[in-house]
Amino acid sequence: MTEESFQHDTHGDGTGPAELSLGELELEERSSLRRITGLSTELEDITEVEYRQLRLERVVLVGVWTEGTALESESSLAELARLAETAGSEVLDGLIQRRDKPDPATYVGSGKVGELAEVVRASGADTVICDGELSPSQLQQLEARLKVKVIDRTALILDIFAQHARSREGKAQVELAQLQxxxxxxxxWGATLSRQAGGRAGGGNGGVGLRGPGETKIETDRRRIRAKISKLRRDIKDMSTIRDTKRGRRVANDVPSVAIAGYTNAGKSSLLNALTGAGVLVEDALFATLDATTRRTQTPEGTGFTLTDTVGFVRHLPHQLVEAFRSTLDEVADADLILHVVDGSDPMPEWQVQAVREVLNDIGERREQAMPAELIVVNKVDAAGELALARLRHLLPGAVFVSAHTGQGIEQLRERVAELIPRPDVEVDVLIPYDRGELVARVHRDGEVLSEEHTESGTALHAKVKADLAGALEQFAVHRTRA
Incomplete structure (x- = not known):
């Protein structure tokens, strides 16, 4: 990358460059990669894994409306279109069929398959994306009849995750989910993949001396995938141990932790930046953030706490991803408070809330523990109408309404967080010598200073602190009582 990629002129007159933030650099790098349309995907001698990882191009969407209203069904297909665009596809058309349940053979009914095939041929699409998770047989039947690649919602989300993962742990988690x-x-896929490994041809047309048992290429792929899955699980377990160590260190220091959770593209990273100035990647795309980012900040009274941005959720989030991102999602379960961010400009924000709470409940059931307290944060109020906001205030009583973009409501959010996170509960009166200034700084950082006075002998503090810090201050105590 050239030097110009790392800086830009903020003055407009060439007087001086300014360094880009880490998030801006990542966004610039991501934006610089564009898929080239028109490249053939008619490859013959490729493995199934390679085939499934080919980039999507021109797509037609199809959904089955089994329950709910027509508006909900159309909203789900519109979200699928956004997912497809985030993956780099060009959406050409979309179809919805009303059925009691998806067809067990072809997802949509046989008549609709014919109609779908006509749309694919007329539009020149090379991929069909179904708004649901297809069984292996449904996938095979559809591809055989449509003569193009068929992808389901799960594969599409996995594709986006694979593009956006940046950290070693994130990449390993996504690869594990893909392989599962x-x-x-x-x-x-094609005749070439049914050949047998080891130089022996299968079937009766291999000729004398070439027939016989042998491991087919598919069996070889299965064995290699299983071995890779086992290795990835070991690697992720080792990486989660490091994460647990860092988390344990924060718990040992009694630093309150707040996790930011919510629907994808609800503005979680923007909120983290607004509260901490972290400078993490902010992009108007689904699943822009996959790697958990933890930053330290403080309440208006000066009490320090950590704030962690986590992966976004979506309706029908693939269970493979929930399993693979277990260690990352544990950041949410182990927090003292969850900031549940909702996109106030979304047409149906209650769907977002329901989808997120379903995943949070799954995490709590898996860990067999109650989830932390939840504070709903309605973001993007600057982009929402007054009528929509009034409806949300009725639906979500107790929520805090903010705009991470303009800063509206951020200070009120800080105050609410200060009320809900665990507070120091040991009251101390201490006289700390001037040569122990690090203890004074720690009281200011981790405790709540009620009064401070500089005397000839040292710094006199009346404060509320956690039990571990109270123990470190005990030798300097003038008077201490538990609140």
């Missing part, structure tokens, strides 16, 4: 999804769907 691919394994039951592994099959031959």
């Amino acid at each position: 999804y691919l394994l039951p769907r592994l099959r031959g």
